[in-house]
Amino acid sequence: MNINDTRISDRPITSDLFKPNLAKRYNLDRVFAFFAWGATTIAVAILAWLLITILIDGIGTLNWNFIDSFASRKAERAGIKAALAGTLWVMGVVAVFSFPLGVGAGIFLEEFSEDNWFTRLVEINISNLAGVPSIIYGLLGLAAFVRILGPITGGRSVLAGGLTLVLLILPVIIVSTREALRTVPDGIRAAGFALGATRWQVIWNHILPAAMPGILTGMILSLSRAIGETAPLLAIGAASFIAFTPNGLQSSFTALPIQIYDWVGRPKKEFHDLAASGIIVLMTVLLLMNAGAIYLRNRFQQTR
Amino acid sequence: MTVQSPTTQSQSLWRPNRDRSRLIQSVVKFICGAFAAVSIVTTLGIVATLLFETISFLQEVPIWQFLTDRKWTPLFASKEFGxxxxxxxxxxxxxxxxxxxxxxxxxxxxxxxxxxxxxxxxxxxxxxxxxxxxxxxxxxxxxxxxxxxxxxxxxxxxxxxxxxxxxxxxxxxxxxxxxxxxxxxxxxxxxxxxxxxxxxxxxxxxxxxxxxxxxxxxxxxxxxxxxxxxxxxxxxxxxxxxxxxxxxxxxxxxxxxxxxxxxxxxxxxxxxxxxxxxxxxxxxxxxxxxxxxxxxxxxxxxxxxxxxxxx
Incomplete structure (x- = not known):
């Protein structure tokens, strides 16, 4: 409404027309604030509920035998040795492949790229890939790595599983690498060029060392995401009952989340407790990785 | 004390070799570009694998059946694909x-x-x-x-x-x-x-x-x-x-x-x-x-x- 439509003096200004009604509005405010805090509290409470349930269920069966035994049909003898070894092997593959691929792509997009069709295409692809469900990557891994490249990867193997997860976390690594590179001040680049260095010499000798803590932080967080991924490994057909540790890249394998999934799906209560113990191990590993990432980030921020 | 002539020293120690630096740079740039292209290949791979098998599927099962069947029993003897x-x-x-x-x-x-x-x-x-x-x-x-x-x-x-x-x-x-x-x-x-x-x-x-x-x-x-x-x-x-x-x-x-x-x-x-x-x-x-x-x-x-x- 235009304020000039009615002249203020035309309207009778009496106290019964303008009712601020503050008491009621402040009461509504309190209700609203209560709900906002309530929602946050509920989210935190659910996290606590989840963690405490799992601790209570799983702590009883968590011992060294559990870590050092293979899967078994008898709950009291079953353990996660094969799963833990499989997870370590797969994560090794993921780290070895995704680090150069992700950092290289990040450097290309942030330092080398000109604004042309190729760069734009890559950027559109990365943002789209980040939204593709992980099980679709599993189907890609099944068709590409297990079947078509089967002679190289050895079918449902450590290598096939690792490469599938590499594709899954690559967009995350690229994005975090770019953010880390962006935090390096442009003055360093300008100084390098002024001394006659090529772009690559500046990147290799100055930008990368400065950005490395940030890149490593992103890398650790991406790996911690890959460790918990279950669906893609299920889709490529990682076995759930394996009584040996992998002995090579072409070896078949199981992984910690797969083992947990298998145990949760069984009807007996004993296996559910084993699953909870497995979850405690998995969450501990995740927590350590996240703590490492936070430590790196803080050190980096202090020294800058 | 003898001072070496600056020209000989600079020739022996300072070798810019810009051609080599530029060559390394273009090789590295190419490799990084290839790594960046992995994301394009991944998208193409996803689309290609999904499309390829889906086309074979649609040759067996007509699309209207896929969209309108009211049961989902593809693994049973009497197959329906709703x-x-x-x-x-x-x-x-x-x-x-x-x-x-x-x-x-x-x-x-x-x-x-x-x-x-x-x-x-x-x-x-x-x-x-x-x-x-x-x-x-x-x-x-x-x-x-x-x-x-x-x-x-x-x-x-x-x-x-x-x-x-x-x-x-x-x-x-x-x-x-x-x-x-x-x-x-x-x-x-x-x-x-x-x-x-x-x-x-x-x-x-x-x-x-x-x-x-x-x-x-x-x-x-x-x-x-x-x-x-x-x-x-x-x-x-x-x-x-x-x-x-x-x-x-x-x-x-x-x-x-x-x-x-x-x-x-x-x-x-x-x-x-x-x-x-x-x-x-x-x-x-x-x-x-x-x-x-x-x-x-x-x-x-x-x-x-x-x-x-x-x-």
């Missing part, structure tokens, strides 16, 4: 989850951005990040073995596998996504908008509801759409807690089967390449991919179209 059975389960669970995540995530975002002190915010944000980082198989355990028995004390008719428990836990899983993306949007609304509202005599709630939230609307809506897309594609919670029983209908108390649960069921059972089961896998994958792609594109478009720009 994708709608799986889609309805996915939609129902996603709707339940967003009904949880929308109020919870949005209110948490408002709380973090508008009500919490910087100190509280600094503690609460990492807690939400932990909630977001919990592996989905853990949420599956929680839904099947904790939430379902808990709900059964109120709902005696609740089956061991059901979509309400899966939907609720899925909602908890996507809440941090809604909260952190919405919080970014709400936090970035300029302070002068709030000050202007306060100057007009509004209370804090009125400022938030009528000024801050509309200003942040594009970010909030896109975070909700991304959360729905995440819920549609989520696998472990629904596979563990919602069961593997393809039923058409919107009863949240009985076992159902989502698209992702079907993919897990088939891949677990060693589908032979070339069999109809293997092709069905990719047909379902294509449907899932198209739904999430549409949601993601819609979310990007919404942000671009409705973003309020300040400064």
């Amino acid at each position: 994708i709608f059975v799986l889609v309805s389960a996915t939609v129902m669970i996603s709707v339940i989850s967003i009904l949880v995540a929308m109020p919870l995530g949005l209110l948490a975002a408002i709380c973090l951005s508008e009500y919490a002190t910087p100190r509280t915010r600094k503690i609460l944000k990492p807690v939400l990040e932990v909630l977001a980082g919990v592996p989905t198989v853990v949420y599956g355990y929680f839904a099947l073995l904790t939430v379902t028995p808990f709900l059964q004390t109120f709902l005696p008719n609740l089956k061991g596998f059901n979509s309400i428990s899966a939907g609720l836990v899925l909602g908890v899983m996507i809440t941090p996504l809604v909260a952190s993306l919405s919080e970014d949007a709400i936090y970035s609304v300029p302070q002068r908008l709030r000050d202007g509202a306060y100057a007009l005599g509004t209370t804090k709630r009125e400022t938030i509801v009528s000024v801050v939230l509309p200003a942040a609307l594009s970010g909030i809506v896109s975070s909700l759409i991304l959360a729905v897309s995440r819920a549609v594609g989520e696998t472990m919670i629904v596979t563990l807690a919602a069961g593997a029983n393809p039923t058409l209908g919107l009863n949240p108390l009985v076992p159902v089967m989502t698209m992702t649960a079907f993919i897990v069921q088939v891949t677990k059972g060693d589908a032979v390449h070339g069999s109809i089961a293997y092709q069905t896998l990719f047909a379902v994958g294509t449907t899932l991919f198209l739904i999430t792609l549409a949601l993601n594109i819609f979310s990007f478009w919404f942000v671009r179209r409705f973003r309020e720009k300040y400064d």
Whole structure:
């Protein structure tokens, strides 16, 4: 409404027309604030509920035998040795492949790229890939790595599983690498060029060392995401009952989340407790990785 | 003491060799470009594999049958391929989850951005990040073995596998996504908008509801759409807690089967390449991919179209 439509003096200004009604509005405010805090509290409470349930269920069966035994049909003898070894092997593959691929792509997009069709295409692809469900990557891994490249990867193997997860976390690594590179001040680049260095010499000798803590932080967080991924490994057909540790890249394998999934799906209560113990191990590993990432980030921020 | 002539020293020690440096640079640039191209290859790979097997599938099963059958029994002797059975389960669970995540995530975002002190915010944000980082198989355990028995004390008719428990836990899983993306949007609304509202005599709630939230609307809506897309594609919670029983209908108390649960069921059972089961896998994958792609594109478009720009 235009304020000039009615002249203020035309309207009778009496106290019964303008009712601020503050008491009621402040009461509504309190209700609203209560709900906002309530929602946050509920989210935190659910996290606590989840963690405490799992601790209570799983702590009883968590011992060294559990870590050092293979899967078994008898709950009291079953353990996660094969799963833990499989997870370590797969994560090794993921780290070895995704680090150069992700950092290289990040450097290309942030330092080398000109604004042309190729760069734009890559950027559109990365943002789209980040939204593709992980099980679709599993189907890609099944068709590409297990079947078509089967002679190289050895079918449902450590290598096939690792490469599938590499594709899954690559967009995350690229994005975090770019953010880390962006935090390096442009003055360093300008100084390098002024001394006659090529772009690559500046990147290799100055930008990368400065950005490395940030890149490593992103890398650790991406790996911690890959460790918990279950669906893609299920889709490529990682076995759930394996009584040996992998002995090579072409070896078949199981992984910690797969083992947990298998145990949760069984009807007996004993296996559910084993699953909870497995979850405690998995969450501990995740927590350590996240703590490492936070430590790196803080050190980096202090020294800058 | 003899001083060497500067010219000989510079020739022996300083060799710029710019040609070599430039060559190395172009080689490195090419390699990095090739690494960047992996993302294009991945997209092409996803589209090609899905399309290839889906076309073979559609040669066996006509598309109208795929879209209109009312049963889903591709692994039985009498095969019927009504994708709608799986889609309805996915939609129902996603709707339940967003009904949880929308109020919870949005209110948490408002709380973090508008009500919490910087100190509280600094503690609460990492807690939400932990909630977001919990592996989905853990949420599956929680839904099947904790939430379902808990709900059964109120709902005696609740089956061991059901979509309400899966939907609720899925909602908890996507809440941090809604909260952190919405919080970014709400936090970035300029302070002068709030000050202007306060100057007009509004209370804090009125400022938030009528000024801050509309200003942040594009970010909030896109975070909700991304959360729905995440819920549609989520696998472990629904596979563990919602069961593997393809039923058409919107009863949240009985076992159902989502698209992702079907993919897990088939891949677990060693589908032979070339069999109809293997092709069905990719047909379902294509449907899932198209739904999430549409949601993601819609979310990007919404942000671009409705973003309020300040400064």
